[in-house]
Amino acid sequence: MNKRVGNQTVRLESKPRIISTATIVGPKEGEGPLRDYFDTILQDDLNGEDSYEKAEKSLLYSVITAAIKKANLKEQDINYLFSGDLLNQIISSNYAARDVDIPFIGLYGACSTMAESLGLASMIVDGGFANHAVASTSSHFSSAERQFRAPLEMGSQRPPCAQWTVTGSGAAVVGTEGNFPYVTYVTNGKVKDYGIKDANNMGAAMAPAAVDTIKQHFMDTGRTPDDYDLIATGDLGKIGRKITAELIKDYGYNMDNIYIDCGEEIYDAEKQGVNAGGSGCGCSAVVACGYIYKNLLSGNIKKALLISTGALMSPTASYQGESIPGIAHAVAIEFGGDKNE
Structure with missing residues (x-):
């Protein structure tokens, strides 16, 4: 099949x-x-x-x-x-x-x-x-x-x-077994690079990849934001989240009511002095394995789309004047059937 x-x-x-x-x-x-x-x-x-x-x-x-x-x-x-x-x-x-x-x-x-x-x-x-x-x-x-x-x-x-x-x-x-949240779709992303070279502006560097993967997930599956209780990007922070939320509207999708970014949620930016929010592999890992998974188990969320975002840079490439390529992968996680039932 x-x-x-x-x-x-x-x-x-x-x-x-x-x-x-x-x-x-x-x-x-x-x-x-x-x-x-x-x-x-x-x-x-x-x-x-x-x-x-x-x-x-x-x-x-x-x-x-x-x-x-x-x-x-x-x-x-x-x-x-x-x-x-x-x-x-x-x-x-x-x-x-x-x-x-x-x-x-x-x-x-x-x-x-x-x-x-x-x-x-x-x-x-x-x-x-x-x-x-x-x-x-x-x-x-x-x-x-x-x-x-x-x-x-x-x-x-x-x-x-x-x-x-x-x-x-x-x-x-x-x-393979048990009454637990389950994965229904996996959408792997393509590398996107819009010329950002500032290693301090990771949200802007990764946002185009997030938009491309989210758009492709909807196009491939026929789903829309209305099919999800929560859509979470990985670590775009408040700047990258705003860019993503606006750019995805160019494809006819409005995620405003259900869209969060793990990097924006994990800290209180003003009180903790983290500027635009969190980043790093551990960012979407602990939010997905903690906050999202536990809310799926409790029934507060029935369908979630996790889009972890990455900047495929290295110090070697940065020293050579290279820009920062981005990548995003999406996983649909569900528990408890259709949220509209």
């Missing part, structure tokens, strides 16, 4: 279940408005480690093992681990995978990695190639800042359009 729908979407007929999730965030995220939806809130950004990079690896390992335990499974029950992060050669994922006994597929989708990993895990379960798969990702403010921008010790000024990389990690276990 051909499961492709339109140009970029697949329909998952078996409805792979998200049977558990786990989240962990740093102290700053734990002070934000979504604090009650996170499983673990750290008291120390280093999490007992001697570097921020090692701390990030520990966060990722923690959520992977916690999600498996919450699903009442063992590592040997997991057929694939899909994971990626922001650090060079995805070292957080590589070293977390070293400490678990699971076949590993490393990904680099920048901040789009949660939807990318969840989509791939769901597709491989739907295809009958796995009984269980884990989708995960992580980011850390301090490790990302010194890799992509400037040493923390410099105390660099941040422009109003800058975003704060989320210290956090999320993981989801996807399986």
